[in-house]
Amino acid sequence: MSVNSIGDYSFDSRDKLENFHGAMLVFIQWEQHLVYCAPFAFPLPPDMLLGDVMKNIVLPAYAYHPDSEKATLEDFEKGQWLLDNKPLQADFTKSLAENGVKHQSILRVTIPGLDGLVGQGSAA
Amino acid sequence: MAITRSKPKMGIKERYASMTRDLGWETSYQPMDKVFPYDKFEGIKIHDWDAWVDPFRLTMDAYWKYQSEKERKLYAVIDSFAQNNGQMGITDARYLNAIKLFITGVSPLEYAAHRGFAFAGRHFRGVGMRVASQMQSIDELRHAQTQLHAMSHYNKFFGGMHSSHLMYDRVWYLSVPKSYFDDAMTAGPFEFLTAISFSFEYVLTNLLFVPFMSGAAHNGDMATVTFGFSAQSDESRHMTLGIEIIKFMLEQDEANLPIVQRWIDKWFWRGYRLLALVSMMMDYMLPKRVMSWREAWEIYFEEAGTALFEDLSRYGLKMPKYYEVANWEKDHLSHQVWSTFYNYAGATAFHTWMPNDNEMEWLRDKYPDSFEKHYQPRFEHFIKEQKKGNRFFNNTLPMLCQTCQIPFIFTEPGDPTTTCFRETHYKGNRYNFCSDGCKDIFEQEPEKYIQAWLPVYQIYQGNCGGKEIEDVLRWYNFNLGEDNGEYLDSPDYDLWTQWKESQSRAV
Amino acid sequence: MSRNVSITLLNNEDARPVVQAIEKDNPACIINHLPSLVKVDMAGALRINRQTVEEILGREWNVQDIHLCLVSLSGEVEEEDDFFELSWK
Ligand SMILES: [Fe+2]
Ligand SMILES: [Fe+2]
Numbered sequence: 001m002s003v004n005s006i007g008d009y010s011f012d013s014r015d016k017l018e019n020f021h022g023a024m025l026v027f028i029q030w031e032q033h034l035v036y037c038a039p040f041a042f043p044l045p046p047d048m049l050l051g052d053v054m055k056n057i058v059l060p061a062y063a064y065h066p067d068s069e070k071a072t073l074e075d076f077e078k079g080q081w082l083l084d085n086k087p088l089q090a091d092f093t094k095s096l097a098e099n100g101v102k103h104q105s106i107l108r109v110t111i112p113g114l115d116g117l118v119g120q121g122s123a124a
Numbered sequence: 125m126a127i128t129r130s131k132p133k134m135g136i137k138e139r140y141a142s143m144t145r146d147l148g149w150e151t152s153y154q155p156m157d158k159v160f161p162y163d164k165f166e167g168i169k170i171h172d173w174d175a176w177v178d179p180f181r182l183t184m185d186a187y188w189k190y191q192s193e194k195e196r197k198l199y200a201v202i203d204s205f206a207q208n209n210g211q212m213g214i215t216d217a218r219y220l221n222a223i224k225l226f227i228t229g230v231s232p233l234e235y236a237a238h239r240g241f242a243f244a245g246r247h248f249r250g251v252g253m254r255v256a257s258q259m260q261s262i263d264e265l266r267h268a269q270t271q272l273h274a275m276s277h278y279n280k281f282f283g284g285m286h287s288s289h290l291m292y293d294r295v296w297y298l299s300v301p302k303s304y305f306d307d308a309m310t311a312g313p314f315e316f317l318t319a320i321s322f323s324f325e326y327v328l329t330n331l332l333f334v335p336f337m338s339g340a341a342h343n344g345d346m347a348t349v350t351f352g353f354s355a356q357s358d359e360s361r362h363m364t365l366g367i368e369i370i371k372f373m374l375e376q377d378e379a380n381l382p383i384v385q386r387w388i389d390k391w392f393w394r395g396y397r398l399l400a401l402v403s404m405m406m407d408y409m410l411p412k413r414v415m416s417w418r419e420a421w422e423i424y425f426e427e428a429g430t431a432l433f434e435d436l437s438r439y440g441l442k443m444p445k446y447y448e449v450a451n452w453e454k455d456h457l458s459h460q461v462w463s464t465f466y467n468y469a470g471a472t473a474f475h476t477w478m479p480n481d482n483e484m485e486w487l488r489d490k491y492p493d494s495f496e497k498h499y500q501p502r503f504e505h506f507i508k509e510q511k512k513g514n515r516f517f518n519n520t521l522p523m524l525c526q527t528c529q530i531p532f533i534f535t536e537p538g539d540p541t542t543t544c545f546r547e548t549h550y551k552g553n554r555y556n557f558c559s560d561g562c563k564d565i566f567e568q569e570p571e572k573y574i575q576a577w578l579p580v581y582q583i584y585q586g587n588c589g590g591k592e593i594e595d596v597l598r599w600y601n602f603n604l605g606e607d608n609g610e611y612l613d614s615p616d617y618d619l620w621t622q623w624k625e626s627q628s629r630a631v
Numbered sequence: 632m633s634r635n636v637s638i639t640l641l642n643n644e645d646a647r648p649v650v651q652a653i654e655k656d657n658p659a660c661i662i663n664h665l666p667s668l669v670k671v672d673m674a675g676a677l678r679i680n681r682q683t684v685e686e687i688l689g690r691e692w693n694v695q696d697i698h699l700c701l702v703s704l705s706g707e708v709e710e711e712d713d714f715f716e717l718s719w720k
Contacts, residue, residue, distance in 0.1 A: 002569070002570075002571055003569045003571050003572050004165055004166050004167060004312070005165070006161070006162065006165050009571055010571060011571055011574060011575050012574075013551070013553050013574040013575075014574065014575050014576060014577060014578070014581075015553075015576075015578065015581050015585075016553065019585045020584060020585060021585075021586070023584070025581060025584070027523040027532075027556070029543060031542070031543075032541055032542075034463070034502065034541070034543075035502055035505060035506075035516075036467065036518060037460070037463050037464040037467045037468075037518070037522070037531065037533045038464065038522035038523060038531040038532045038533045038543070039522065039523045039532050039543065040520045040521065040522065040523065041521050041522060041523045041524070041580050041581070041584070042520075043584040061519075061520040064509075064514075064516055064518075066505075084547070084554075085545070085547075102554070103553075103554065104553070104554040104555070104556060105554070106523075106545060106547075106556065117501050117502070117505055118501045122497060122498055122501050122502075122541070123498060123535075123540065123541030123542070124498075124501045124502040124505065135712050136694070136695075136710065136711060136712045137711075179707070179708035179709065179710055180695075180698075180708065180710055181710055182695065182698070186695055190695070190696075190698045190699060193699060194699065330703050333702075333703075334639065334665075334668065334702065334703060337667070337668075338665045338666045338667060338668055339666075341666040341667035342666045349667055353641055353667070353702060356702045356703065357641075357698060357699065357700065357701055357702060359702070359703060360698075360701045360702070360703060360704050361698075363703070363704065364708055367707070414665065414666060427635070428635075428637065428705045431634045431635060431705065431719065432705070434634065434719075435634070435707075435719045435720060438720070
């Protein structure tokens with residue numbers, strides 16, 4: 001269904017890829033760690049290595065969470081990944097694009113055994 | 125005792141008819157369709173505009189009489205509040221953060237409502253609806269003005285209240301109310317009234333005004349109480365306009381039902397998402413609490429809303445879609461929202477803090493099924509770190525919902541540990557949503573929501589004053605270190621502590 | 632029909648005689664006091680009679696004066712010269 005309007009009604013997406021100056025919007029969440037209230041949004045170059053994204057951008061962003069001291073970069077790589085709701089075999093030596101990440105994609109990662117402040121079920 | 129009464133020349137019905145309905149006419153120099161070009165394109169079919177019912181038979185002369193009486197009372201209170209240093213009589217300066225959120229997030233909506241009803245008051249061809257909309261347009265302007273007047277007194281002493289309209293246009297969390305109202309104002313007049321008069325004023329507004337103004341009374345804020353109730357006394361008329369417009373559309377033509385149902389589904393969900401801000405005001409920002417969000421939801425939506433929709437079922441209308449999700453969320457909403465504003469306190473024009481021991485106990489008591497298990501551990505961690513001098517500030521920007529523009533803070537219905545994600549594709553682009561409700565709204569009118577001005581992504585596109593968070597906050601016109609941050613580290617807190625100390629010395 | 636209608640009034644001098652009149656003419660109503668508000672619930676229908684309010688006040692009272700103290704309502708409104716009624720159809 002389209003918009004009921006009094007005239008012609010068609011517009012560009014305000015968040016189209018071209019508006020991000022060579023980057024794309026990527027959303028990343030460490031599941032169950034809801035001390036951080038929401039997934040992060042980052043503008044990232046598609047050719048940036050997933051490992052660099054995690055090491056230089058995502059892990060520092062999660063530094064306040066006590067679990068972040070317990071998790072190494074390898075733990076994250078071996079974690080359970082979802083890319084846009086489908087399981088992903090994350091390869092940190094490959095770029096975001098090579099891992100299948102697109103503009104407005106959502107990456108979610110779980111590390112078994114690290115489920116927040118008081119363990120299972122509280123999501124903190 | 126018998127009261128001798130001078131008999132009025134005309135009864136209430138007659139007076140109303142001659143001073144309202146008789147003001148309209150069938151145009152002859154120009155066709156009606158050209159004079160009223162906007163009341164057909166939405167697809168609503170009206171056969172008899174005169175069938176519109178006005179339960180409150182208020183004429184313009186009576187309107188001015190009552191409104192001026194209300195204004196006189198209101199300004200008398202505001203004056204004496206200022207003269208008597210009423211700001212020192214509130215329970216605690218934390219309370220004023222609710223006022224800051226109100227002046228930046230609600231008062232601009234009053235002004236937007238003034239504009240929206242001015243449009244509706246011009247463009248319905250039925251004169252009864254025009255007059256009701258015109259009165260409401262004037263009411264809403266009065267609300268915006270009296271709120272600014274009443275709160276201007278606090279602005280002399282406290283941060284965060286100095287640039288409400290600029291902030292409304294720019295600040296990330298204020299895009300939630302702004303986009304809500306802009307969505308309504310860019311629809312036609314029938315959808316506008318369904319959105320604002322029915323879904324907001326009739327179904328949801330009690331959740332905003334009644335607990336909030338009672339909260340103000342409970343916390344010694346007489347200025348707000350008075351403007352709140354002065355505004356609220358107009359609200360019954362507004363609510364009635366809301367229910368009558370629904371009945372009118374449904375009685376005029378059966379073909380209107382699916383359109384009206386779709387609008388009600390949409391505007392219930394949009395309004396409910398907007399009220400997320402109110403839930404946290406009630407449960408966290410009032411030092412003395414009136415009732416919990418959960419209790420208010422049960423009284424004003426589950427009870428009153430169910431009675432309303434049972435009544436409307438005779439027209440074939442159903443409860444708004446996803447109301448069950450809202451009912452489920454009542455145990456979680458305020459905690460998830462407060463947690464969010466605690467995270468992003470560096471970027472808000474009001475302060476946040478962690479609840480004290482008594483407040484934690486109140487929360488456990490009011491939310492036995494959710495608070496202790498899911499939210500208390502989070503908050504205890506924040507408190508522990510804050511005591512060590514490590515107050516949490518989340519400095520990474522969040523992902524936003526394409527429709528309601530709220531960060532992705534909501535969890536899957538039935539599972540408060542897993543963030544809820546929904547998505548759709550339109551013309552080769554992907555769009556993300558916080559809920560099924562928001563996704564459905566987008567899918568009905570994708571061309572409208574792909575234009576959404578989503579604050580985080582606008583920052584990343586370079587449209588908000590600069591690259592660094594500080595640049596953006598300056599563009600928001602924040603006084604850094606005064607308007608934003610932790611309450612206990614704020615100038616508000618220092619000033620309040622000084623006042624209280626000098627008061628106790630004087631005693 | 633037993634669905635509740637409800638009216639919320641300010642807790643002030645304008646509203647006090649109205650609340651008393653409601654209590655008198657609708658004995659089954661339930662009155663809830665909130666800070667600065669009075670919320671009256673009633674199964675089915677609730678009626679405010681001009682005459683009762685005038686008897687309590689000892690002077691003339693116009694049904695539309697209710698606009699000075701009305702905060703909220705639930706139910707369909709019927710406003711006449713002599714009464715104000717809320718009901719569900
Ligand atoms: Fe208003
Ligand atoms: Fe949403």
